[in-house]
Amino acid sequence: MKQLSYKVFLMSLLTILAVASLSACGSNQEGKGSQAGGKLSFTMMNQYSSTEPPKADNPIIKKIEEYTNTKLNITWVPASAYNDKINVSIASNDLPQVLMIADTKSSSIINAERSGMFWEIGPYLKDYPNLSKYNTNEQVLNNISVDGKVYGLYRARALARQGITFRQDWLDNLGLQQPKTIDELYNVIRAFALDDPDKNGKDDTFGLVEAEDSGGAGSTGLLGFQTIASFFGAPNQWDIQDGKAVPEFMTEENMEAMKFYRKLYEEKLINQDFAATKISKQQEQFFQGKAGMLFTTLDFVITGGNELKKANPDAKIDIFSRIEGPKGERVFATTGYNGMFVFPKATVKSEAELKQLLGFFDKIVDDEMMYTWTWGIEGVHYTKGEDGEPTISDQTAYANEVSPLKQLPTYDGSLMIWKGKGEADNKFRTMMKDNEAIAISNPVEPLISQTAVEKGTELNKIIADARVKFIMGTLDEDGFNKEVKKWRSQGGDQMIQDYTELYAKQAEK
Numbered sequence: 001m002k003q004l005s006y007k008v009f010l011m012s013l014l015t016i017l018a019v020a021s022l023s024a025c026g027s028n029q030e031g032k033g034s035q036a037g038g039k040l041s042f043t044m045m046n047q048y049s050s051t052e053p054p055k056a057d058n059p060i061i062k063k064i065e066e067y068t069n070t071k072l073n074i075t076w077v078p079a080s081a082y083n084d085k086i087n088v089s090i091a092s093n094d095l096p097q098v099l100m101i102a103d104t105k106s107s108s109i110i111n112a113e114r115s116g117m118f119w120e121i122g123p124y125l126k127d128y129p130n131l132s133k134y135n136t137n138e139q140v141l142n143n144i145s146v147d148g149k150v151y152g153l154y155r156a157r158a159l160a161r162q163g164i165t166f167r168q169d170w171l172d173n174l175g176l177q178q179p180k181t182i183d184e185l186y187n188v189i190r191a192f193a194l195d196d197p198d199k200n201g202k203d204d205t206f207g208l209v210e211a212e213d214s215g216g217a218g219s220t221g222l223l224g225f226q227t228i229a230s231f232f233g234a235p236n237q238w239d240i241q242d243g244k245a246v247p248e249f250m251t252e253e254n255m256e257a258m259k260f261y262r263k264l265y266e267e268k269l270i271n272q273d274f275a276a277t278k279i280s281k282q283q284e285q286f287f288q289g290k291a292g293m294l295f296t297t298l299d300f301v302i303t304g305g306n307e308l309k310k311a312n313p314d315a316k317i318d319i320f321s322r323i324e325g326p327k328g329e330r331v332f333a334t335t336g337y338n339g340m341f342v343f344p345k346a347t348v349k350s351e352a353e354l355k356q357l358l359g360f361f362d363k364i365v366d367d368e369m370m371y372t373w374t375w376g377i378e379g380v381h382y383t384k385g386e387d388g389e390p391t392i393s394d395q396t397a398y399a400n401e402v403s404p405l406k407q408l409p410t411y412d413g414s415l416m417i418w419k420g421k422g423e424a425d426n427k428f429r430t431m432m433k434d435n436e437a438i439a440i441s442n443p444v445e446p447l448i449s450q451t452a453v454e455k456g457t458e459l460n461k462i463i464a465d466a467r468v469k470f471i472m473g474t475l476d477e478d479g480f481n482k483e484v485k486k487w488r489s490q491g492g493d494q495m496i497q498d499y500t501e502l503y504a505k506q507a508e509k
Contacts, residue, residue: 040356041071043096043347045089047082050404059377060405068363090117095344098357100407101152102339104144107453113151118342119354122150127355128362134411140336143445148506152340153361158414159336160435162227163298163321163428169314170197170292181324182231182260192292193269208264209291210274211282214464220248221464222261223279224295226332229257233327236442238499245444245499247492249463250484253326258480261471275468287311298428299414305424317424321431322438333439341410365411374413374421376402389420447506449498455491462487 048054053076054061065072075096077085083103089095090112101109112118122141125131134156144154171178171188174197179185189207191197197205213223220226230236234253239246248254264270271277271291285291287307296304298319305317322329341361348354363369375382375390381398382390392398406412415433417426449456466483469475475483488496 039069039071040360041073042098042357042360043073043075044098044100045075045077045085045096046100046407047079047102048076048404048407049079050400053078054401054404058401058405059380060372060402063372063377064364064369064405064408067369068360070360093346095347097343097347097353099342099344100155100339101342104152104337104340105448105453110146110448110453113146113149113342116345118151118344119348120149120151121153121343121354121358124355124358125150125153128358130362130365131358131410134365137336139333139441143335143441144337144340145446146448152342153358153410154337154340155409156411156414157334157336157338158432158436159333159441160321160331160432160439161297161299161334161414162295162331163319163431163435164227164293165286165296165298165300165304165317165319166293167192167197167289167315168318169316172316173197173199178318178320179323185231185323186260186263189264189269189293190267193267197292198289204290206271206291207269208293208295209271209277209282209285210261210294211277211279212275212468213279214461219460219464221467222274223282225257225261225467227295228260229254230330230332230440231323231325232257232260233325233330236332236440238442238444240443240503243500243504245496245503247463247496249467255477255480258467258470262473265471266473275472283307289315298431301424301428319428319431321435329438331435331439333436333441335442335445338412361410365409369409370411370413370416373402373406373409374416374418385420391420444499444503447499447502449495449502451491451495451498456495459487459491459495462490 054074061072064070073096079102083106086099086101086103087106087108089099090108103109122145125136131153135154137156137159139159140154140156141150144150144152166188170192174191174195176188176191177184179188192207193205194203196202208224211223213219213221220229226236229248232253234251234257235246235248237248239248239251261270265272265274271282271285282294283304286294286304287310289312294300298321301317301319308315308317321331343354343357348357375392376398378384378390381392381394381402383393384390415429417429462483466475466480470477470480484492
């Protein structure tokens with residue numbers, strides 16, 4: 001109760017401060033968006049996940065500045081502390097002209113958007129050739145909108161990114177084919193665990209390695225559960241049935257997926273400590289050859305494949321994603337974005353300044369810059385062969401200088417096919433693109449339930465914990481349903497009502 005009261009107080013405070021900031025006009029950043037001498041200069045806050053923030057003399061930053069005739073003044077903040085920094089910046093009215101928002105559905109951001117703190121940019125996107133190509137997907141715009149308005153320039157990601165990575169050499173050793181049905185998937189997992197797939201004569205492997213995910217209101221508690229649930233026909237977090245919002249865990253398809261996982265656990269085909277396994281440990285076990293499969297993103301075939309090769313040069317990795325279930329082939333859709341850029345009215349004073357900034361973002365995803373984001377700079381990060389095709393020549397320099405700057409463009413090129421990238425790279429891109437046709441989206445993603453904002457994370461934990469206990473056999477079906485009743489009584493029913501009413505209202509428009 002104390003926690004709830006604090007949240008209500010914090011939301012109210014942030015709303016007041018957000019409105020106040022409009023009149024205060026961000027004194028710390030005022031006047032930095034000028035275009036003196038023809039060169040655009042602006043401030044930005046963004047996050048980094050690398051060990052160190054990008055330096056001002058980073059060759060990619062130099063390339064951007066030269067190419068766009070811009071001076072960038074970027075405050076880089078570690079990703080682990082980014083959301084807190086955003087909240088402090090909003091509350092203290094210390095805003096740059098461009099603010100990257102990572103948690104787009106947090107209460108502070110939604111309140112700021114509703115208070116009018118940021119420019120509404122949706123109507124402008126059509127005027128920019130590259131933004132209109134990469135940043136106008138209707139589903140993603142719908143996902144990112146608040147009350148039907150688009151306040152952010154989203155960083156586009158593949159909608160159908162999830163799949164299964166596995167050891168193809170193990171499959172070859174066992175004389176098996178890639179699975180196409182749920183039963184065949186189970187048989188491969190079982191064989192990877194019990195039939196000595198690495199041919200070392202030891203009982204030292206398991207089929208699927210899973211890890212815990214405690215990532216907030218949208219987390220299922222397990223990194224791969226949504227993948228298997230989609231195979232069984234479960235909705236993507238929520239469904240609309242006869243006009244009523246229904247959470248995934250109240251569907252029979254979700255129960256069937258949990259029973260599948262429970263069977264893997266009982267037969268020791270999955271790591272027994274999955275509920276306490278971090279993602280780093282999960283991947284480490286795959287790289288070390290202790291497990292043959294994990295449910296992850298399809299592009300893991302590149303990064304994971306490189307790490308696997310370091311430990312075992314003879315290992316072969318591959319991916320698949322289409323499994324025939326009771327409702328056909330399905331994968332769950334992501335939101336289609338990873339954060340967004342917003343433009344505070346306190347520091348972007350006019351429509352003309354806003355258009356300059358949108359022009360900058362449009363320029364850095366044109367064809368030449370997409371080539372730069374993909375390959376880096378010739379002679380520094382890549383070289384061209386006799387056929388003119390580029391090849392990354394310095395992986396370390398690429399990792400240190402190019403990859404961290406991918407926080408800047410509004411498209412990561414995930415669906416683009418490049419010669420020279422190799423068969424595996426183009427395979428995962430093709431699969432992501434093809435799978436958009438069977439991707440199941442979350443129908444309530446664009447809707448803002450105040451109950452979900454205030455209680456979503458703590459309510460979700462009830463279900464995430466119950467799911468793990470069911471899989472491990474400490475809860476039966478009745479026990480799981482009692483936890484669902486607990487979820488409903490502590491705010492879940494109100495959340496269902498919120499989404500039902502909001503969805504109906506949206507449908508009327």
